[in-house]
């Protein structure tokens with residue numbers, strides 16, 4: 677039987693949300709089942725997200741994170757934690773992948789993730805807005821062996837692992853089967869809200885694997901880009917509240 681893919685997506689209402697969720701759902705629909713899309717919102721389920729999920733044809737769970745937070749940057753983190761807790765409590769057996777709603781994913785990526793045994797990682801292409809060019813973040817590999825990291829930003833040189841949130845996937849049993857995986861730490865895997873921005877990925881990964889030898893670089897040689905992280909911020913884009921036009925358009 678094929679491994680289940682557990683795709684975790686934190687999301688929130690903003691101008692391009694419908695575009696993002698539709699785009700992601702359409703790729704997920706093309707992936708061979710079983711795929712479980714765990715979508716997490718803050719405070720309450722929005723009817724707009726619920727409606728998109730109902731119509732995708734992808735198996736999903738629509739979760740809500742109830743933690744009150746003042747720092748907006750921590751929200752996505754807490755929403756991912758809510759998903760992790762759900763996976764742990766219900767012992768959902770599969771490969772967990774954090775797929776933010778705004779990234780671009782190839783079908784090949786999801787097919788590749790399915791081959792993860794313990795922890796898989798791969799290079800992600802991103803847009804360095806300041807330099808107006810694409811850069812890579814992620815492993816340099818010989819075969820599936822991780823021998824180094826692509827990283828371009830000096831300020832982030834202190835990170836142990838140079839991996840983007842969308843550049844790794846892991847076996848969910850790592851969350852509860854500590855003996856089998858010899859996970860480095862026994863503290864709960866959550867509590868990333870106190871971690872400095874830019875260090876969340878490495879902090880998380882350091883709790884799951886001890887070193888490069890426990891990682892699987894993908895695909896062989898890590899010479900292929902399978903997803904893109906553009907960091908396009910649409911926070912300031914004006915948009916009517918809600919997506920029902922009759923309620924929002926003042927045209928008489």
Ligand code: UDP
Nearest residue numbers: 685686687688748751752755776777778907
């Ligand atoms: N996110 C969220 N609530 C927020 C901020 C972000 O659910 O208040 C989600 C967002 O939808 C995306 C992920 O968290 O799936 C990362 O978004 P963000 O824009 O913060 O990160 P970036 O893409 O800039 O790395």
